[in-house]
C-alpha cells in the first residue's frame with residue numbers, strides 16, 4: 001500500500017481520495033477548504049496544513065485542482081509540494097488545465113529533478129464516486145506503469161496516451177469536440193422540433209451515421225486519412241445539403257450559428273477547387289486554413 005498525498009478535495013477530488021482510502025492506501029490530504037479536509041480525515045486520511053506537509057514522505061502526490069495557476073502554486077508556492085517532495089516520488093496532476101501550462105510545469109519539475117505526469121480524467125463526479133472514471137495517462141512508459149495501480153483505484157478504464165503531456169492534450173481535444181457538438185446537436189434537435197420531426201426518430205437514424213457517431217471512426221478512416229479524396233460524397237453536394245438545411249432553419253426562425261459557420265468552411269473548400277472531392281477533404285482544407293500541409 002502506498003503513501004499518497006492528495007491535494008484538492010472538491011467534487012472530484014473528495015470521492016477520488018475516498019476510493020484510494022477504501023483500497024487501503026495511506027492518504028495525507030490538503031485543501032484550502034478545511035471542511036473538506038475534516039471529512040476525509042474522518043474516513044482515515046491524515047489532515048495536512050499545507051501542500052508541503054501533505055507531500056512529506058509521500059510516494060505519490062495527486063493534485064485535483066481547478067486550474068494551472070493553482071497547480072503551480074501548490075507545487076512551487078512558499079509551502080508547496082516541492083519544499084518536502086522526495087526525488088523518488090511521482091507527482092500526478094489529474095486536473096484539467098491548459099496543456100501549455102502543463103508542459104511548463106512538467107519542464108520545471110524535471111529541471112528540479114522531480115517526476116511529474118499528467119493524468120486528467122473523463123466522465124463526471126458520479127463516476128468519481130463510483131470509481132469508474134476514464135483516466136488519460138500522459139507520462140513516460142515507466143511513469144504510467146508505476147502510476148497505473150494507483151490510478152485504477154479511481155477509474156475503470158485507463159488509456160496510456162503515449163507520452164508526457166498527451167493525457168491533457170487528448171482531454172482538451174475530447175472536450176473541444178464534445179462541447180462544440182453539444183451545441184450543434186441542440187441546433188439539430190430544435191430544427192427537428194420546428195419541422196415536427198420526432199426527436200427519437202432522428203436519434204434512431206443518426207445513431208448509425210456520421211451525424212451521431214462522429215467522423216473519426218466513420219467517414220475518415222477509408223478516405224482522407226488514407227489520402228483518398230475521390231468522392232464518395234462530394235463537397236459540392238454537402239454544401240448544397242447544408243444550404244437547404246440552413247434555408248429551412250431560416251424559414252422556421254431557428255438560429256443556426258454553428259451550421260452557418262460550417263457552411264462557410266465548405267464554401268472555402270469549394271472556392272479552393274475541392275468541390276468535386278470527397279467531403280472528408282474538409283480536413284485537408286482546414287489544414288490549409290491553418291497554414292499546414294494539406295496532406
Ligand code: NAD
Pocket residue numbers: 007008009010011012013030031032033036064065066067070073074094095096097121122123124125
Ligand atoms: P471543485 O471546485 O469542486 O474542487 C476544487 C478543489 O480545489 C476545491 O475543494 C478547492 O477548495 C480546492 N482548492 C482550490 N485552490 C486550492 C489550493 N490552492 N490548495 C488546495 N486546494 C485548493 O472542482 P472539481 O469539480 O473537483 O474539479 C477539479 C478538476 O477536475 C478541475 O480541473 C476540473 O476541470 C476537472 N474535472 C471535473 C469534472 C467534473 O465533472 N466536475 C470532470 C472531469 C474533470
